[in-house]
Amino acid sequence: MARERKIDMVILGLLSHEDLTGYDIKKRIDGAISFFWKGSFGNIYPALKGMENQGLITKNDTSVGGREKTTYHITESGSDALKDWLKEEQASNELKYETLLKLFFGGAESRGVSVHNIEVFEEQIQKDLKVLKKYSEALEKSLDVEDHIYYSLTASFGIKTYEAYLKWCAKAKKMLKQRGGK
Amino acid sequence: MARERKIDMVILGLLSHEDLTGYDIKKRIDGAISFFWKGSFGNIYPALKGMENQGLITKNDTSVGGREKTTYHITESGSDALKDWLKEEQASNELKYETLLKLFFGGAESRGVSVHNIEVFEEQIQKDLKVLKKYSEALEKSLDVEDHIYYSLTASFGIKTYEAYLKWCAKAKKMLKQRGGK
DNA sequence: AAAACGATATATCAAATTGATATATAAAGG
DNA sequence: CCTTTATATATCAATTTGATATATCGTTTT
Numbered sequence: 001m002a003r004e005r006k007i008d009m010v011i012l013g014l015l016s017h018e019d020l021t022g023y024d025i026k027k028r029i030d031g032a033i034s035f036f037w038k039g040s041f042g043n044i045y046p047a048l049k050g051m052e053n054q055g056l057i058t059k060n061d062t063s064v065g066g067r068e069k070t071t072y073h074i075t076e077s078g079s080d081a082l083k084d085w086l087k088e089e090q091a092s093n094e095l096k097y098e099t100l101l102k103l104f105f106g107g108a109e110s111r112g113v114s115v116h117n118i119e120v121f122e123e124q125i126q127k128d129l130k131v132l133k134k135y136s137e138a139l140e141k142s143l144d145v146e147d148h149i150y151y152s153l154t155a156s157f158g159i160k161t162y163e164a165y166l167k168w169c170a171k172a173k174k175m176l177k178q179r180g181g182k
Numbered sequence: 183m184a185r186e187r188k189i190d191m192v193i194l195g196l197l198s199h200e201d202l203t204g205y206d207i208k209k210r211i212d213g214a215i216s217f218f219w220k221g222s223f224g225n226i227y228p229a230l231k232g233m234e235n236q237g238l239i240t241k242n243d244t245s246v247g248g249r250e251k252t253t254y255h256i257t258e259s260g261s262d263a264l265k266d267w268l269k270e271e272q273a274s275n276e277l278k279y280e281t282l283l284k285l286f287f288g289g290a291e292s293r294g295v296s297v298h299n300i301e302v303f304e305e306q307i308q309k310d311l312k313v314l315k316k317y318s319e320a321l322e323k324s325l326d327v328e329d330h331i332y333y334s335l336t337a338s339f340g341i342k343t344y345e346a347y348l349k350w351c352a353k354a355k356k357m358l359k360q361r362g363g364k
Numbered sequence: 365a366a367a368a369c370g371a372t373a374t375a376t377c378a379a380a381t382t383g384a385t386a387t388a389t390a391a392a393g394g
Numbered sequence: 395c396c397t398t399t400a401t402a403t404a405t406c407a408a409t410t411t412g413a414t415a416t417a418t419c420g421t422t423t424t
Binding site: 251252 | 401402406412413
């Protein structure tokens with residue numbers, strides 16, 4: 001029974017900075033947050049409804065032409081819920097790496113397949129690392145360094161781990177090729 | 183619509199080595215695999231039923247005393263499904279790090295809370311790293327090095343990333359403390 | 365100017381996963 | 395003998411995933 005809806009905290013965190021629509025929230029999550037958290041429309045819209053019923057957020061419907069739009073705003077109660085969550089020291093951290101799963105179970109298969117799987121992973125990481133570095137550099141240049149320290153820290157986490165991944169990829173490929181095999 | 187049940191592949195991968203019960207499978211997942219994949223009973227048992235219906239595995243009921251036990255065995259069709267999955271180059275790799283989420287949104291809160299959250303994370307990683315290193319050392323000492331190369335590679339991935347995490351923790355704590363603040 | 369295209373915006377659904385709980389037996393330890 | 399831990403299966407609500415549907419708006423291509 002997943003008792004706490006984690007997406008709620010993501011949404012409250014985003015709304016604590018600015019009012020947003022569900023669509024905006026999705027865009028924010030797909031941005032700087034995406035490398036350590038995910039969210040989907042099927043997740044976001046029901047959460048917005050639920051939180052509105054709980055009084056954690058309020059909605060404001062507008063219509064520009066024939067276009068409907070609902071913007072959400074965090075309430076004091078919502079702000080309190082966010083703070084409570086921030087103070088709880090328990091946090092679930094987990095990774096699901098299908099690439100490692102394939103490598104782990106790939107022993108029975110040809111070594112070439114394993115090497116190729118690592119190469120595909122490596123390319124993806126290189127791409128992601130490039131994006132993150134650009135984001136990080138833009139932050140460094142920003143005047144208000146103090147305000148961006150938390151964004152910098154999460155970005156540097158991503159960069160450090162991605163760099164570790166790449167080192168591992170090089171080592172793993174070398175090992176698999178050296179030992180010849182199937 | 184999550185079209186592919188990933189747990190199926192984990193189970194087939196495990197069954198490709200030995201016959202197992204659902205309970206055994208859970209234990210295996212909680213072991214060497216746990217740092218890059220998770221599984222629960224509520225996930226495993228339905229998957230076993232489903233795969234039996236699909237003919238990917240066969241079951242063998244036994245009863246020792248008043249105790250029932252169902253052991254599963256992989257079929258040729260199941261083995262093919264596993265091989266097909268191994269060859270598919272697409273793989274979803276993602277992490278969900280609540281610690282980073284808290285750090286990212288914690289800017290509005292006191293700096294002490296952020297430092298504490300990092301410390302809690304750090305302790306967990308140190309503990310996990312210790313376990314992984316022991317596992318890795320045991321593998322190195324194993325006579326059949328060739329057979330264990332894939333297990334070593336996944337373990338070394340964990341060690342490398344955990345070490346990167348710890349370096350980041352040190353840096354992040356230092357940064358937060360240096361800048362004083364709230 | 366019309367058509368095509370991509371971005372904006374909300375909503376919904378089946379399937380999969382999570383995390384907890386329930387139940388019962390066997391083994392181990394004090 | 396009793397308590398605790400390990401074995402073993404099952405089920406459920408809540409949550410998440412990933413896809414699909416629908417419709418409008420703005421920009422670019424024919």
